[in-house]
Amino acid sequence: MPPRTPRADAQRNRDRLLAAAAELVAEEGVQASLRDVARRAEVGLGTLYRHFPTRDDLLEALLGRRFEALAEHAERAERAEHAGTTTTADPERALVDWLQEFTLGAAAYRDLPAALVATLHSPDSALHASCLRMREAGGRLLLAAQEAGAVRPEVTPLDLFALANALGWIADQSPSLAERREHLFRLVWDGLRRR
Amino acid sequence: MPPRTPRADAQRNRDRLLAAAAELVAEEGVQASLRDVARRAEVGLGTLYRHFPTRDDLLEALLGRRFEALAEHAERAERAEHAGTTTTADPERALVDWLQEFTLGAAAYRDLPAALVATLHSPDSALHASCLRMREAGGRLLLAAQEAGAVRPEVTPLDLFALANALGWIADQSPSLAERREHLFRLVWDGLRRR
DNA sequence: ACCTGAACACCGTTCAAGT
DNA sequence: ACCTGAACACCGTTCAAGT
Numbered sequence: 001m002p003p004r005t006p007r008a009d010a011q012r013n014r015d016r017l018l019a020a021a022a023e024l025v026a027e028e029g030v031q032a033s034l035r036d037v038a039r040r041a042e043v044g045l046g047t048l049y050r051h052f053p054t055r056d057d058l059l060e061a062l063l064g065r066r067f068e069a070l071a072e073h074a075e076r077a078e079r080a081e082h083a084g085t086t087t088t089a090d091p092e093r094a095l096v097d098w099l100q101e102f103t104l105g106a107a108a109y110r111d112l113p114a115a116l117v118a119t120l121h122s123p124d125s126a127l128h129a130s131c132l133r134m135r136e137a138g139g140r141l142l143l144a145a146q147e148a149g150a151v152r153p154e155v156t157p158l159d160l161f162a163l164a165n166a167l168g169w170i171a172d173q174s175p176s177l178a179e180r181r182e183h184l185f186r187l188v189w190d191g192l193r194r195r
Numbered sequence: 196m197p198p199r200t201p202r203a204d205a206q207r208n209r210d211r212l213l214a215a216a217a218e219l220v221a222e223e224g225v226q227a228s229l230r231d232v233a234r235r236a237e238v239g240l241g242t243l244y245r246h247f248p249t250r251d252d253l254l255e256a257l258l259g260r261r262f263e264a265l266a267e268h269a270e271r272a273e274r275a276e277h278a279g280t281t282t283t284a285d286p287e288r289a290l291v292d293w294l295q296e297f298t299l300g301a302a303a304y305r306d307l308p309a310a311l312v313a314t315l316h317s318p319d320s321a322l323h324a325s326c327l328r329m330r331e332a333g334g335r336l337l338l339a340a341q342e343a344g345a346v347r348p349e350v351t352p353l354d355l356f357a358l359a360n361a362l363g364w365i366a367d368q369s370p371s372l373a374e375r376r377e378h379l380f381r382l383v384w385d386g387l388r389r390r
Numbered sequence: 391a392c393c394t395g396a397a398c399a400c401c402g403t404t405c406a407a408g409t
Numbered sequence: 410a411c412c413t414g415a416a417c418a419c420c421g422t423t424c425a426a427g428t
Contacts, residue, residue, distance in 0.1 A: 010392060034421070044394040049422070117368040155382065162372050162379060166361040173312040177357050184354060187347075191386025205411060229402070239413040244403070 014051050016041040021058055029110030029172075030059065059115060060126035063108060067130035070105050074098050074137030081144050092150035095141045096189065099164060102138060103185065107168025117165050135161050152194050163188055209246050211236040216253055224305030224367075225254065254310060255321035258303060262325035265300050269293050269332030276339055287345035290336045291384065294359060297333060298380065302363025312360050330356050347389050358383055 006014075020041035024032045034055070038048045052058040077094040106113050119131045139157030146153055167188060171181040201209075215236035219227045229250070233243045247253040272289040301308050314326045334352030341348055362383060366376040 007391065013393080033419085035419085045422090046395070046424080047393055050392070055421095114368060117365070117372070120369050120371060152382075154378070158371070159375065159379060159382065162365050162375070163382075166365045169364055170312070170357050170361045173309060174315050176315060176353070177312070180354065180357070183349070184357060187350065187354065187358070187386040188383055189386070190390075191382040191384070195385075195390055202410065208412080228400085230400085240403090241405080241414070242412055245411075250402095 010051075013041070013043050013047050016043055017048055017051055017058075018061055022062055025059075025062065025109050030055075030112050030115050031110075034058075054126060056115065056126040059109075059112070060130065063105075063112075063127075064130055066105055066108065067134055070098075070102055071130070071133045071137045073101065074134070074141050078137070078140050078144070091141070091144040091148040092193075095138075095145040095151070098138060098141055099160065099189070100185065102134065103164045103167050103181075106165050107172050110172045113165040113169040113172070117162070149194055151192055155192050159192075163192075205246075208236070208238050208242050211238055212243055212246055212253075213256055217257055220254075220257065220304050225250075225307050225310050226305075229253075249321060251310065251321040254304075254307070255325065258300075258307075258322070259325055261300055261303065262329055265293075265297055266325070266328045266332045268296065269329070269336050273332070273335050273339070286336070286339040286343040287388075290340040290346070293333060293336055294355065294384070295380065297329065298359045298362050298376075301360050302367050305367045308360040308364040308367070312357070344389055346387055350387050354387075358387075 005011075017037065021032075021037045024037050024040060034048060035045060037058075038045045041048070052061065077098060081089040081091055081094065106116055116127065116131055119125050119127045122128065135157055138160055142151065142155065142157055142160055145151040146155070167181065167185055170184065171178045177184075200206075212232065216227075216232045219232050219235060229243060230240060232253075233240045236243070247256065272293060276284045276286055276289065301311055311322065311326055314320050314322045317323065330352055333355055337346065337350065337352055337355055340346040341350070362376065362380055365379065366373045372379075
């Protein structure tokens with residue numbers, strides 16, 4: 001038998017929890033109180049744990065679509081490069097554009113970068129899969145840019161992941177640093193380019 | 196009258212608290228439980244708050260010397276450059292060396308970088324003064340390196356502070372990134388150099 | 391199947407009571 | 410002058426009891 005559709009009240013509670021979490025996490029960051037989420041959703045605390053046994057499960061529900069979109073973005077750029085015949089495919093440009101968007105996504109909420117990096121060593125996290133897919137898609141864009149001679153050969157996909165998260169982390173730590181996000185991005189990016 | 200020497204038991208408690216905090220913060224990072232610190236010091240919880248009203252007061256007590264030393268390091272290098280007559284003063288080298296040490300100091304404990312960056316907007320923090328002195332000393336080393344044509348003119352002291360903290364943050368987030376600390380430092384540093 | 395909230399073991403912070 | 414620990418208002422997580 002195919003999976004049954006969930007009971008109507010369960011589905012409703014799940015929706016309410018996600019809406020409440022989206023608000024609260026946007027306001028207070030990844031560390032927002034789960035009790036507050038349940039309260040705002042007007043749902044019992046146990047109900048939250050039933051739907052999202054772990055904080056990472058909740059975050060994955062909030063961010064999954066965005067991360068999938070980022071992976072697809074990279075995969076699309078990759079295919080465009082392979083198909084590049086008449087038009088000059090520009091692997092460097094493709095990587096920069098993607099990296100900018102990735103940096104924004106990795107810092108969608110305050111303290112999200114730390115959660116994403118933690119994912120590296122906890123394969124059971126609900127965020128692990130979508131995070132890995134993004135890293136791999138970005139890694140292939142990196143390789144193309146390196147083969148085109150635009151990026152230093154000793155840069156690894158992990159370096160990219162680390163630096164993008166670090167840039168997102170900085171910007172979320174202080175308003176005066178948030179202003180300098182693009183400037184800092186350019187400085188770091190220039191460190192990755194072949195000279 | 197000059198300030199009286201503290202009562203012997205008060206001095207003893209302060210020492211015990213600092214010793215316990217040094218251990219615990221080294222083990223668990225800046226967020227270590229203050230209750231645990233008091234317990235390990237075998238001291239009442241109120242005693243901890245009397246000596247260190249704020250977590251930042253405790254951290255300043257733990258790190259003050261180290262930060263002062265870093266500021267002095269930069270100031271020494273600065274004076275050496277001014278006095279540079281026969282020997283070739285090397286402002287770039289002086290800045291890199293200092294920045295390496297600064298990056299290590301800013302990440303002396305897990306999550307310390309976040310506390311230091313927070314200092315930017317909270318002038319009442321106990322960490323503010325020593326942090327500011329470091330930033331200013333580093334800023335003068337930066338200026339010298341820029342005047343020597345070694346570093347891009349659009350890099351600010353705040354950029355330096357932000358990037359050093361970001362590098363320290365990365366290294367403390369995951370063992371596999373800690374291994375790449377020097378490599379990442381070189382990549383970022385090369386982004387700051389004039390090309 | 392699913393929901394609820396009390397219960398447990400923790401926090402940070404304050405403050406009345408002691409010496 | 411300094412120390413102590415109970416008290417308060419919060420957490421995250423679990424689980425017996427309900428529908």
